[in-house]
Every structure is written in structure tokens, then in C-alpha cells.
Amino acid sequence: MSAARPPEGARAAVTMAAAWASAVQRGLERLDAQLLLAHLLGLPAARARAWLLAHDTDPLAPAVASRYAELVERRLDGVPLAYLVGEKEFYGLRLAVSPEVLVPRPDTETLVAWAVELAQPLPAPRLADLGTGSGAIALALKHLLPHAEVTATDLSPAALAVARGNGERLGLPVRWRQGCWWEALAGEADEQHYDVVASNPPYIAERDPHLAALRHEPLQALASGPLGLDALRQIVAGAPDHLTDGGWLLFEHGHEQADDVQALLRKAGFVDVSTRVDLAGRPRCTGGRWQVSR
Numbered sequence: 001m002s003a004a005r006p007p008e009g010a011r012a013a014v015t016m017a018a019a020w021a022s023a024v025q026r027g028l029e030r031l032d033a034q035l036l037l038a039h040l041l042g043l044p045a046a047r048a049r050a051w052l053l054a055h056d057t058d059p060l061a062p063a064v065a066s067r068y069a070e071l072v073e074r075r076l077d078g079v080p081l082a083y084l085v086g087e088k089e090f091y092g093l094r095l096a097v098s099p100e101v102l103v104p105r106p107d108t109e110t111l112v113a114w115a116v117e118l119a120q121p122l123p124a125p126r127l128a129d130l131g132t133g134s135g136a137i138a139l140a141l142k143h144l145l146p147h148a149e150v151t152a153t154d155l156s157p158a159a160l161a162v163a164r165g166n167g168e169r170l171g172l173p174v175r176w177r178q179g180c181w182w183e184a185l186a187g188e189a190d191e192q193h194y195d196v197v198a199s200n201p202p203y204i205a206e207r208d209p210h211l212a213a214l215r216h217e218p219l220q221a222l223a224s225g226p227l228g229l230d231a232l233r234q235i236v237a238g239a240p241d242h243l244t245d246g247g248w249l250l251f252e253h254g255h256e257q258a259d260d261v262q263a264l265l266r267k268a269g270f271v272d273v274s275t276r277v278d279l280a281g282r283p284r285c286t287g288g289r290w291q292v293s294r
């Protein structure tokens with residue numbers, strides 16, 4: 001019999017390091033493995049890695065270890081980390097997210113930066129974000145342009161509840177409206193025209209195999225018609241009734257859709273149509289200006 005037998009009770013406990021090492025061995029990214037553990041331990045994400053490294057030989061309570069194992073399995077099944085930890089950072093804002101909303105992507109920061117550039121010089125800009133999801137675009141705009149009036153829409157009441165909650169938590173007042181694209185804004189007492197409208201609508205073709213990897217996110221926020229252009233078309237079609245003279249319509253779109261979106265805008269009469277690239281250098285946003293007086 002060995003004398004080096006561990007004391008009773010300690011045998012079942014795994015250390016922090018062993019828990020995340022086994023998650024990594026199962027195929028998880030090291031950072032994800034650590035962030036999931038930090039989430040379960042209630043550690044703020046910013047300090048999580050340093051804390052975990054300093055405590056890597058600490059034992060993990062069996063109950064936490066088994067919840068951790070469950071989260072690891074869900075992450076391995078492709079559930080976005082943001083849903084598992086319940087939040088995602090966008091433009092420096094911490095947003096609550098749930099499976100009712102698309103996880104905000106860094107790609108979308110290009111759209112926000114463009115809208116800010118256009119609205120910044122205006123004394124009292126009116127902005128709208130169509131299909132807001134978690135509220136990411138609208139809230140980033142309100143955060144960066146406190147003097148702007150920002151309106152955001154979504155077809156999904158559940159998504160709008162997430163967005164509204166984010167606005168309240170962050171102390172950023174946005175007008176939240178439920179409905180399909182421009183319809184959400186119809187019938188307002190103050191029939192509004194907007195200086196800058198930004199939208200990240202669903203733009204993936206409905207049979208695109210890429211959708212399989214996104215299966216945990218709301219399909220309604222991702223796919224739109226056989227070419228992924230249906231929502232973009234609907235928004236372009238309604239835009240002239242809702243833009244100020246000289247107002248801008250800006251879209252995020254698929255990295256192979258810039259030509260199609262440029263053509264849609266030009267055909268509808270938009271001028272100054274151009275495209276911007278995302279952080280990875282892919283054509284990701286296209287916009288144009290609506291001009292009544294020429």
C-alpha cells in the first residue's frame with residue numbers, strides 16, 4: 001500500500017489548471033476555456049486570466065467543475081461564448097446578449113465609425129438603427145454622439161427587450177420601436193426624417209452552408225432570401241420616405257455583396273455611393289446619400 005495516498009476528500013477535487021487543461025484537450029481554445037471558468041467563478045473578464053494563472057493549483061469545487069464541464073460541452077457544440085457568459089463587448093460597451101439576438105461582431109464597428117463621422121458635424125442629428133438586435137449600433141451611436149437623437153427598431157419583441165435592457169443599464173436613452181424595418185417608425189406623432197440610418201440586416205443567402213456554423217444564433221437576423229439581398233432591398237425601397245434631404249443610408253453586408261448593394265442604391269437614386277472595408281480589409285459596408293434637390 002502506498003503511503004502517499006491523498007487525504008480523503010481531496011481526491012475528487014480537480015485544480016483550476018486541470019479543469020481548463022482538460023477543456024483545451026477536448027478542443028476548446030485556451031482563452032475560451034479560461035473565460036468560461038472565470039465566468040462561473042464570477043471573476044470580471046478583465047482580471048480573469050491573471051487571477052486564474054495565480055490560482056491555477058486551487059481546487060475547483062465539484063459542483064463548479066460539473067457546471068464547467070456542461071458549459072465546455074455547449075461551447076464545443078458551437079454555442080457562441082457570448083451566450084454562455086451572457087455578454088459581449090462592442091465599441092467599448094458591455095452588452096448583455098441572449099440567443100434572441102445576434103452576437104455583435106467587430107466587423108460592425110466600421111458601420112458605427114462611418115455613421116459617427118457623418119453625424120458628428122450636425123448640430124442635432126437624428127439617427128436610426130434598423131434591426132438593432134442587442135442594440136449594439138444604436139447604443140454605440142448614442143454613446144459617441146450624446147447630442148444625437150437615436151431611434152432603433154427590431155421586428156422581434158424579445159430582441160428589443162434585450163436592447164432596451166442594455167440601454168437602461170448603460171444609461172443611454174434610445175427610442176426603441178418594434179416592427180419590420182421602416183414600418184416600425186410609421187404612425188409616429190412626430191413623423192420623422194433621419195440624417196443617418198445605419199443597418200446591419202440579415203444578409204446571408206438562405207441556403208448558404210455558412211449558416212450551419214451560426215445555427216445557435218437567430219436565423220431571422222442572419223438569412224434573407226435566396227441571395228441574402230431581400231432585407232437590403234426592402235430597406236432601400238423605403239428609405240426615400242424617411243431620409244432628410246442629403247440624409248445617408250449605410251449598410252453592413254456580406255463581403256461579396258458590395259457591388260450588388262451599390263447597384264441597389266444607385267438604382268434607387270442615391271448619390272455618393274461608396275464602400276468601406278472591415279477590420280479584416282474586406283468590403284463590408286456600403287452607403288449612399290439621398291438628395292432631393294440636385
Ligand code: GLN
Binds near residue numbers: 105201
Ligand atoms: N456577419 C455575420 C456573419 O456572417 C452575419 C451578420 C448578418 O447577417 N447581419 O457571421
